[in-house]
Amino acid sequence: MHARNSDLPEQPPDGNVIMMGYFDGVYAIWVREIIVFMREKERVISAVVTPLMWIFAVGGGLGASVQIDGMSYQTFMFPGIASMAILFGSIFYGMYIIWDRKLDFLKEVLVAPVPRTAVFLGKMLGGVSDALMQVTVLLLIGLAFGFVTSLPALLLAIFFSAIIAMCMVSLGLIIGANMKSPEGFNLVMSFVMWPMFMLSGALFPVENLPAYINIIVTINPLTYGVDLMRLALLGTSQFGMLYDIGILCFATLVFAYIGSKSFERMQI
Amino acid sequence: MNEKLAISIEKLAKHFGALHAVDGISLTVHEGEIFALLGPNGAGKTTTISMLTGLLAPTSGSANVAGFDVGREPLRVRQQIGVVFQQPSVDDLLSGRENLEMHALLYNVPAKGRKERIDEMISLVGLTERQHARIKEYSGGMRKRLEIARGILHRPKVLFLDEPTTGLDPQTRQHIWEYIRKMSKLEGTTVVFTTHYLEEAEQFAERVAIIDHGKIIATGKPHELVEELGGDTIILRAKKAKEVAAKIKKMAFAKSVKVDGEMISAIIANSHKNLPKLLRVLSGIESIEIRPATLNEVFIKYTGKGIREDSAEGGFWERMMNPNNR
Secondary structure (H helix, E strand, C coil): CCCCCCCCCCCHHHHHHHHHHHHHHHHHHHHHHHHHHHHCHHHHHHHHHHHHHHHHHHHHHHHCCCEECCEEHHHHHHHHHHHHHHHHHHHHHHHCHHHHHHHCHHHHHHHCCCCHHHHHHHHHHHHHHHHHHHHHHHHHHHHHHCCCCCHHHHHHHHHHHHHHHHHHHHHHHHHHHHCCCHHHHHHHHHHHHHHHHHCCCCCCCCCCCCHHHHHHHHHCHHHHHHHHHHHHHHCCCCCCHHHHHHHHHHHHHHHHHHHHHHHHHCCC | CCCCEEEEEEEEEEEECCEEEEEEEEEEEECCCEEEEECCCCCCHHHHHHHHCCCCCCCEEEEEECCEECCCCHHHHHHHEEEECCCCCCCCCCEHHHHHHHHHHHCCCCCCCHHHHHHHHHHHCCCHHHCCCEHHHCCHHHHHHHHHHHHHHCCCCEEEEECCCCCCCHHHHHHHHHHHHHHHHHHCCEEEEEECCHHHHHHHCCEEEEEECCEEEEEECHHHHHHHHCCEEEEEEECCHHHHHHHHHCCCCEEEEEEECCEEEEEECCHHHHHHHHHHHCCCEEEEEEEECCHHHHHHHHHCCCCCCCCCCCCHHHHHHCHHHC
16 A cells, blocks of 8 residues: 555666566667658658758858858858758657657557666667768768768768767657647747757857857857867867767766656656 | 456545545456446546556555556556557557567567567457558558557456447447457456446456446446346336336336436336236336346446436546646
């Protein structure tokens, strides 16, 4: 006989026996996400088209009169737009949890005898895989247009993309797990995605900025992602590789922790 | 009958604020038994199932399912059970087979023999030919069959079915029950289901519990509960129904007299002798019908109303899924 205030059954006492199935669970969810991604062509197409619009419409138009550090504006913004693709892809991916709820598929996963951290991990791996596929397509297009200049640069950019994606997908999953209905979608666009993109140095160098912008740029983890991508593709970095990776990994840990907690709280 | 218990519930309760969704129920289910929880919408059936499947912590009381306490070891309980929800929960974007493969991974079905087990389950529910089609292309009945196959794929000791046949046509309902029965016999699985189709409980359950307003008001084998009524149902139509009903109530052999507009229903003991007596006393009867009593009359006897009368649609799931009601 025991009473509790929470509606949630606690997990730990039987945790250790379940560990055997932990990685099977992670794997199952990961594979599901990849299959779904490959089948939902609309997601892939929109994920690549939006960045291309930025590069060719905004970059092309602005580039006619703007140059940065002696390079064309398009060349300068390409790493930033690749980072944007990761950001948008990851946050959208996180918000797809709402669709999972609508499809009722989420119930099957939440009822399964798999710890919620495994569910989170599987979802995160799935999101990172999706984001990497998207950004790779974009980088290959960049290679064709000369924004990506060498194969090593391409491979390094893909590697850095994985680090950025882990961070952004974790953030997306926090949002998705706490959103109850698709109505919050526009709020997330306005208050998370656009500010993170605009104030990350994706569109302009982050030196000598007004103080109020500088604060946001400094605490925005995507800033360090953009910096990494620029290091891979242009060979220049504002903060240095280790600093960038350190900040991103720290943010990933924090987001993954909050995300796992959010998953544990998720009700059927 | 096997006397080992698959489920034992003691004073289990769940309160949502002032609402006592489940109000201290005690119950046992034997291993291998097919057991029905019967009650109108909102009676507490789904909330009970949620607690028994470890998805919802009880406010008080305890329940042991397949040897584990649902409050303390929900994950272990979940490994021992299969659940088929009221609402579909298969993944639309995957094929039928892929859904089962994923389930096998989530429920730790050993890699050796996994493929064969999936084949076996698919053929049990007659979906072999459609196994590679996406769920999107499945009909409602096919989805339900797949969910049942999935529910038993990992050889659960107890299978919970929450309103398994709601919204399905009669033919599909019949098929689904045949599968469930076959599977229960084949694997010795205990089956607990909720329904508000009384005839379904009467036909397929070995034992039923009638639940209303969060309390269990009767348990037993369906035919025993019906026999306890001690009579047949008569349904009369009369213009002055209230007056006629008052006269019937005075008769010692009449029970559960109920008026609904011009319709009067009652249970009459030894109807072959007593009905003529009754008719001699009554006047103004327009029509009369007599038939054997069913669980519906049992339900009316205990609750004073028919099972589908106050159907405020939507149980626990609906409430939890609706963001406005949290």
